Amino acid sequence: MDHSSTDETIMAALLTLNSPQPLHPLAAELRLRHRRLTFLLLSPLHFSLALSHLRSLSLRTKSLLLARLLLRSLSLLQSPLRRPHRLSLRDFDAAVLLLAMCDSYHPSSAHASVDWRSLIADRLAGDALSAAGLGGGWWPVIAAHVDAAAKCRRLVEADSGGAAAAEAAAVVALEVAEMGECAICGEEIVCGGAMPCGHPFHWGCILEWLRMRNTCPCCRYELPTVDVCSEIQRVWKMLVKMGG
CATH class of the missing domain: 3.30.40.10 (Zinc/RING finger domain, C3HC4 (zinc finger))
Structure with missing residues (x-):
C-alpha cells in the first residue's frame, strides 16, 4: 500500500466524525509527546539515560517499542475518544526519543559520534518555525497523526500476520x-x-x-x-x- 492511499483511507475515516470535538484527544497526545521530548532535551541526564536504554535494546525490541507508540496514533484516528494503548513512562520516553531520532536521521549523521540531542533540537526548532508549526486549526494535529499512522502501517506491512x-x-x-x-x-x-x-x-x-x-x-x-x-x-x- 502506497503512502497516498494510506492518507486517503485515514482521511476518509476522519470524515465520518460528526464534529471536531473528538479530535481533542489527538491534540492531547501530541502535546504529551512534545512535553516528554522537550523534557529529555532540557535534561542531559535524562536524555543520556533514555538513549542508553535504547542502545541496550535489540533491533526487534526497538521496532516493537516504536510500533507500540505509533499504534497510539492509529487507535486514536480509529476511535478518538478511546483511551490510547498504555506504555510505561520509561518506554514512552524511549519510544518518543526513538521516533525523534528516526525523523531527524540523515545519512550524514550515520556515525557513532553523532550528537543526537543537538540534531533533534535543531529539527524541533525548524518544525516550530514551519507553516504547520505556526498555523492554527486542526490540520497540523491531524497531519501529524496521519504521518504516524502511515509509518505504523509501513512498519508492519511485511509482517506475516500469524495468529496472536x-x-x-x-x-x-x-x-x-x-x-x-x-x-x-x-x-x-x-x-x-x-x-x-x-x-x-x-x-x-x-x-x-x-x-x-x-x-x-x-x-x-x-x-x-x-x-x-x-x-x-x-x-x-x-x-x-x-x-x-
Missing part, C-alpha cells in the same frame, strides 16, 4: 451466553460466553481458543490482541471499513 492471543481485557469483557450450541465442540451450552459478534461457546472452549488466537471460530471477528503488529493490522482494517 486475544488481549486479556477483551476476554474478561465477553458476555455470558446461557443457551445455544458451542461452535467449537458442538454440544449444548448451559452457561458459556459469547463473542461480540454474538456466537456462543463453552467458557472452556472459547478461553482455550483465545489463548492462541484473537478471532471468532465462526466468523473471524477480531478481538484486540496482545501482539502489537497484529493489533496494528486489526485497527487498520477497522479504519478501512470506516472509510468505506
Whole structure:
C-alpha cells in the first residue's frame, strides 16, 4: 500500500466524525509527546539515560517499542475518544526519543559520534518555525497523526500476520451466553460466553481458543490482541471499513 492511499483511507475515516470535538484527544497526545521530548532535551541526564536504554535494546525490541507508540496514533484516528494503548513512562520516553531520532536521521549523521540531542533540537526548532508549526486549526494535529499512522502501517506491512492471543481485557469483557450450541465442540451450552459478534461457546472452549488466537471460530471477528503488529493490522482494517 502506497503512502497516498494510506492518507486517503485515514482521511476518509476522519470524515465520518460528526464534529471536531473528538479530535481533542489527538491534540492531547501530541502535546504529551512534545512535553516528554522537550523534557529529555532540557535534561542531559535524562536524555543520556533514555538513549542508553535504547542502545541496550535489540533491533526487534526497538521496532516493537516504536510500533507500540505509533499504534497510539492509529487507535486514536480509529476511535478518538478511546483511551490510547498504555506504555510505561520509561518506554514512552524511549519510544518518543526513538521516533525523534528516526525523523531527524540523515545519512550524514550515520556515525557513532553523532550528537543526537543537538540534531533533534535543531529539527524541533525548524518544525516550530514551519507553516504547520505556526498555523492554527486542526490540520497540523491531524497531519501529524496521519504521518504516524502511515509509518505504523509501513512498519508492519511485511509482517506475516500469524495468529496472536486475544488481549486479556477483551476476554474478561465477553458476555455470558446461557443457551445455544458451542461452535467449537458442538454440544449444548448451559452457561458459556459469547463473542461480540454474538456466537456462543463453552467458557472452556472459547478461553482455550483465545489463548492462541484473537478471532471468532465462526466468523473471524477480531478481538484486540496482545501482539502489537497484529493489533496494528486489526485497527487498520477497522479504519478501512470506516472509510468505506
